[in-house]
Amino acid sequence: xxxxxxxxxxxxxxxxxxxxxxxxxxxxxxxxxxxxxxxxxxxxxxxxxxxxxxxxxxxxxxxxxxxxxxxxxxxxxxxxxxxxxxxxxxxxxxxxxxxxxxxxxxxxxxxxxxxxxxxxxxxxxxxxxxxxxxxxxxxxxxxxxxxxxxxxxxxxxxxxxxx
Amino acid sequence: xxxxxxxxxxxxxxxxxxxxxxxxxxxxxxxxxxxxxxxxxxxxxxxxxxxxxxxxxxxxxxxxxxxxxxxxxxxxxxxxxxxxxxxx
Numbered sequence: 001x002x003x004x005x006x007x008x009x010x011x012x013x014x015x016x017x018x019x020x021x022x023x024x025x026x027x028x029x030x031x032x033x034x035x036x037x038x039x040x041x042x043x044x045x046x047x048x049x050x051x052x053x054x055x056x057x058x059x060x061x062x063x064x065x066x067x068x069x070x071x072x073x074x075x076x077x078x079x080x081x082x083x084x085x086x087x088x089x090x091x092x093x094x095x096x097x098x099x100x101x102x103x104x105x106x107x108x109x110x111x112x113x114x115x116x117x118x119x120x121x122x123x124x125x126x127x128x129x130x131x132x133x134x135x136x137x138x139x140x141x142x143x144x145x146x147x148x149x150x151x152x153x154x155x156x157x158x159x160x161x162x163x
Numbered sequence: 164x165x166x167x168x169x170x171x172x173x174x175x176x177x178x179x180x181x182x183x184x185x186x187x188x189x190x191x192x193x194x195x196x197x198x199x200x201x202x203x204x205x206x207x208x209x210x211x212x213x214x215x216x217x218x219x220x221x222x223x224x225x226x227x228x229x230x231x232x233x234x235x236x237x238x239x240x241x242x243x244x245x246x247x248x249x250x251x
Contacts, residue, residue: 061190061206061207061208063164065221065224065225066225066227067225067226067227068225068226068227074164074224076164101164101206101207101221101224102205102206102207102208102219102220102221103208103219104208121166125166125167125170128164128166128167129167129170132164132167132224135224135225135226136225136226
C-alpha cells in the first residue's frame with residue numbers, strides 16, 4: 001500500500017515501463033546513452049540538447065560504478081536539458097565498459113544503466129536517494145540485470161521506491 | 164549525485180553534532196572557491212592542486228566503504244575544528 005509520500009515520489013519522477021530496455025545490444029557507453037537519451041527525447045521528457053549533454057558530461061565526469069550487485073552507470077546532466085523528470089533504465093546483453101566515477105582512468109564493465117533526467121534537483125533528492133538505494137542493494141541490482149521483461153524490471157524499481 | 168552525497172554528509176555531521184557548512188559547487192568552480200574551504204568531498208576527479216584534504220564521495224553513492232569514509236571525514240573535520248580553536 002502506497003503512502004502519500006511515495007505517491008509523491010512517483011509524481012516527481014516518472015517510472016514508466018516504456019522507459020525500460022531489456023538486454024540492449026549496445027556495444028559502447030556512447031551507444032547506450034544515445035539509445036536511452038533519444039528515447040527520452042522522443043517521448044518528450046527531455047530537450048533535443050539532452051543526449052549530447054549527457055555524452056559530454058559522461059566524458060568529463062564519468063558515472064560508472066562498481067556497485068555491490070554488479071557494474072552500474074548513472075548517466076545524467078543538468079536540469080536545463082530536461083522537461084519532465086524521468087528514469088530510464090537499460091540492462092545490457094553484454095556488459096559495456098564505462099569509465100569509473102572520480103577515477104576516470106579506470107574502467108568498469110556495466111550491466112545496468114540508470115539514466116536520470118532531473119527537471120528540478122531540489123525536488124528529486126528523495127527520489128535520488130531511492131535510486132541510490134537500488135544501486136547499493138546487491139540483490140536488487142542482480143535481479144534487475146537478470147530481469148527478462150520491462151514489467152519485471154520496473155517492478156524491482158517500484159518495489160524499492162515504495163518499500 | 165553530488166547533491167545526494169552532500170545531503171547524506173549533512174545528516175552524518177548532524178548526528179555527530181559537528182557544526183559544518185556544506186557548500187556545493189561544480190568541479191569547474193572549485194579552483195576559485197577552494198580557498199574558502201577546509202576540505203573537499205567530490206564525486207568527480209579533483210584536478211585542482213591543493214593542500215586541503217580531498218575525499219571521494221563515491222562510497223556515499225555505492226555504499227561500499229561508506230562507514231569508513233564518513234569516519235575519516237568526521238575525524239578530519241574535528242581535527243580541523245580543534246586546530247582552529249587552538250589557534251584562536
